[in-house]
Amino acid sequence: MNCSYCSKQIRPGTGTMYVSRIGAISYFCSSRCYTRQIELKRKLNPKEIRKSVAAVKQQKK
Numbered sequence: 001m002n003c004s005y006c007s008k009q010i011r012p013g014t015g016t017m018y019v020s021r022i023g024a025i026s027y028f029c030s031s032r033c034y035t036r037q038i039e040l041k042r043k044l045n046p047k048e049i050r051k052s053v054a055a056v057k058q059q060k061k
């Protein structure tokens with residue numbers, strides 16, 4: 001089992017398991033890796049939402 005962010009090996013009993021709304025499971029060795037991964041997702045998501053909104057608007061036209 002490796003950390004999803006830094007790909008370090010996580011010892012059993014340590015680290016955190018994060019399950020997203022989609023159902024994808026990711027493991028993090030520390031809260032630092034967890035927050036960084038979530039921050040990255042937050043940075044990426046608005047762009048994706050804008051793209052999808054633009055695509056929907058184009059389809060309606």
Ligand SMILES: [Zn+2]
Pocket residue numbers: 003004005006007008028029030033
């Ligand atoms: Zn890590």
